[in-house]
Amino acid sequence: MIRLKYYLREIGRNLYRYPGTAIGSILSLTLIFLLFDLFWVTAGTTNRVYQGLLSQVQMEVFVSNDLPDSVITPLASAVADIPGVEDVRFVSREEARLELTRLVGTDLLADYDTLNPLPRSFFLELEPSVKNLASMEMLDQTLRRITGVTDVSYSRDWLAKAEETRSLVTRVGMVLGIIILLTAVINSGNSIRLMTRARGGGYGQMLLLGAGRLFLALPLMLEGLLLAGLSAALSWGIVYFGSRKIAFSQFEIVLPQIGDILLFCGAAALLGFVSGYVGVRKLLR
Secondary structure, three states: OHHHHHHHHHHHHHHHHOHHHHHHHHHHHHHHHHHHHHHHHHHHHHHHHHHHHHOOOOEEEEEOOOOOHHHHHHHHHHHHOOOOEEEEEEEOHHHHHHHHHHHHOOOOOOOOOOOOOOOEEEEEEEOHHHOOHHHHHHHHHHHHOOOOEEEEEOOHHHHHHHHHHHHHHHHHHHHHHHHHHHHHHHHHHHHHHHHHHOOHHHHHHHHHOOOOHHHHHHHHHHHHHHHHHHHHHHHHHHHHHHHHHOOOOOOOOOOOOHHHHHHHHHHHHHHHHHHHHHHHOOOOO
């Protein structure tokens, strides 16, 4: 209990004597964490939009014109039995003509009443686990080996660019996380070091009197924990305030779960605890 009172008194004394340093540390750490928060929210929002677009991805399988109508049903069953295919919808020439008319706003085949040149096809609804470039390429190869299939169409270029972008965002997030980690440690450590230098003589005397290094360092490490945890919570407070004031009609801003935010604040506080040791360890040698 006596030690706890000492730790609390030391933390309060440092914050009272050096409020400018403490406030500067909180503001700078808040800006650092805010940068990571905004990236996290942007990544989550982008992923939600990507998943929405991915759910609309279909694969169209074109059927040979020479194939008789009597073979269409068995062919559809064969396609539906392929792993990853969730549903198969047959589109006749007449349905393709109606869809074309709906898209362009006029019937381009008005003079082809007796001979409709549009191909028959199957629209495939795919399972979510298959909606990636590698799986769809394998499915494409499987479908092309079926007798009567002339061509397979899907958003290959879009999938390739989307997956490349997601991979890039992941790499940027890892680099950004490492930069924020190092910056937060250095920033908080320097703030603790500035506070301890003014009292270097007092710590030296306490060491000569037999005080343990951990006993002297722990208040400063707890102070780093407090400043970093408070800065992380403040950064998320800014994000939540901004999310209530800003809205987009095209998409919804996706915020992390409360549990994830609490884990982030806890990790930031632990980071501050470590940075407190970094700031004071040279003084206590």
